[in-house]
Amino acid sequence: MESVQLQRTYLDLTTPHIADACMRLDIPVRCAPPSIRPLWADTHVVGRVAPVRHHGSVDVFLEAIEGSAPGDVLMVDNGGREDEACVGDLVALEAQRADLSGIAIWGLHRDTSELRTIRLPLFSQGALPTGPQRLDAACSQTLVSARCGLHTSTADDFLVGDDDGLIFIPLDRAADVAELATAIRDTERYQAARMRQGTTFRAQARFDEFLSTRKEQEDFTFRRHLRAIGGAIEE
CATH class of the missing domain: 3.50.30.40 (Ribonuclease E inhibitor RraA/RraA-like)
Structure with a gap:
């Protein structure tokens, strides 16, 4: 390129x-x-x-x-x-x-x-x-x-x-790299826009589900949870 x-x-x-x-x-x-x-x-x-x-x-x-x-x-x-x-x-x-x-x-x-x-x-x-x-x-x-x-x-x-x-x-x-970086950017912008409209990131990330799963699987990480639901805030 x-x-x-x-x-x-x-x-x-x-x-x-x-x-x-x-x-x-x-x-x-x-x-x-x-x-x-x-x-x-x-x-x-x-x-x-x-x-x-x-x-x-x-x-x-x-x-x-x-x-x-x-x-x-x-x-x-x-x-x-x-x-x-x-x-x-x-x-x-x-x-x-x-x-x-x-x-x-x-x-x-x-x-x-x-x-x-x-x-x-x-x-x-x-x-x-x-x-x-x-x-x-x-x-x-x-x-x-x-x-x-x-x-x-x-x-x-x-x-x-x-x-x-x-x-x-x-x-x-x-x-x-550009293709994936663009997807990450768009996801984060969407998440930020929803937060400004009143939806917390905890709600978007279904944080309660993560906490529940972690009780059953001690090695279950937030990063793994985010990837499963399409979140992109953490790598």
């Missing part, structure tokens, strides 16, 4: 919907560290991963952008360093001119005011005025994979980011 199609498919799906769908499909849930946040609220980004590992020079970003496709998201691996900012306004402008969907950084950014004006979705661990003061040697994985906390992503992955964080999904499971 190409990045532009991903954007259409995942436009109205949140990272919690997607995480729940991955769990049900036995797809490993790969989330970025919670310290990585969007630069502004109500951000939503979707795209194939364009991986790059930072070694101290901006040329690796330009090379990654050169090899990217419209709609991709630049995934910058700076090892979670907090002693330097590795992405600023010029890199963001270059990515925007290449029609990338956004930038995610396992590390820090700078030029915050300019980045807010550019308005390209950006996720990072925070801001720091100081740029890199080093120049390390590139490696064979520089443009092949990017780490982000405990997880590693490649161009065979895509990511979704919003106010709850970032999640990575295999491209070849994009359709499966």
Whole structure:
């Protein structure tokens, strides 16, 4: 699935919907560290991963952008360093001119005011005025994979980011995840609408039935009960 199609498919799906769908499909849930946040609220980004590992020079970003496709998201691996900012306004402008969907950084950014004006979705661990003061040697994985906390992503992955964080999904499971995430979203919206109209979730979930069954079956879980009745609030 190409990045532009991903954007259409995942436009109205949140990272919690997607995480729940991955769990049900036995797809490993790969989330970025919670310290990585969007630069502004109500951000939503979707795209194939364009991986790059930072070694101290901006040329690796330009090379990654050169090899990217419209709609991709630049995934910058700076090892979670907090002693330097590795992405600023010029890199963001270059990515925007290449029609990338956004930038995610396992590390820090700078030029915050300019980045807010550019308005390209950006996720990072925070801001720091100081740029890199080093120049390390590139490696064979520089443009092949990017780490982000405990997880590693490649161009065979895509990511979704919003106010709850970032999640990575295999491209070849994009359709499966979207289908189930959509069903979960619709169920939860229906449940929330009924609650606003006065029907408690306990009533919708037939909680009394669950308690009764659990008395007879000690290993009977609420998750199992919800699945049996079509609930989706818990995974």
